[in-house]
């Protein structure tokens with residue numbers, strides 16, 4: 273994106289926020305057109321369930337309606353929407369049984385005393401490095417990757433979704449989660 | 462630079478968000494540390510795959526339901 277593009281996007285967004293704060297029905301329609309797909313994708317990634325994701329999307333847009341007046345533009349509208357979506361979706365997951373989750377220490381990379389990595393841990397699986405840069409994924413690879421993502425604790429999976437699917441930077445991901453960049457990065461390795 | 466230092470800045474390295482000095486010392490480490498090179502490849506590949514398999518388009522009928530739901534909510538809130 274060029275600097276001019278960035279400025280144009282920022283201006284369009286500022287105008288949209290202003291219309292939303294004036295309860296302009298067309299602005300809400302345009303907000304939905306622009307963000308519903310992304311909100312659903314993230315909600316689905318976190319909840320792993322179509323019905324739960326639909327409920328999350330409804331809740332998120334209701335929250336957006338009622339909270340738009342408090343939006344001060346300290347983050348971008350997109351980051352703010354991701355933040356609300358993450359909160360609503362993680363809350364929906366809380367209290368659900370976490371049968372597939374594995375212990376944190378099995379996910380985090382570990383280090384030997386000299387600082388060298390110890391063993392092959394985490395979502396980042398060693399045997400993927402050997403695979404050629406294939407263009408089309410085999411069903412088997414997809415299945416294994418999905419399984420690895422499913423087994424991650426919710427908050428780890430959320431970081432992965434924000435970064436790898438929504439393509440947020442570490443800073444934007446941290447802002448969407450209300451956490452530090454260091455804490456985000458610790459969940460990527 | 463230790464392996465742990467490398468891992469700390471790996472995502473910035475792949476995003477090309479590091480300054481030249483940091484890039485130089487990271488690449489120096491990579492020249493002498495095959496495990497970190499393997500890890501870098503795996504890291505990049507894993508996150509690429511994670512992005513590819515997690516696409517979930519919203520079903521069109523759900524979008525329609527959402528549109529009606531929100532229109533009704535909006536009407537109610539105006540009263």
Ligand SMILES: [Zn+2]
Nearest residue numbers: 463464494497
């Ligand atoms: Zn190393």
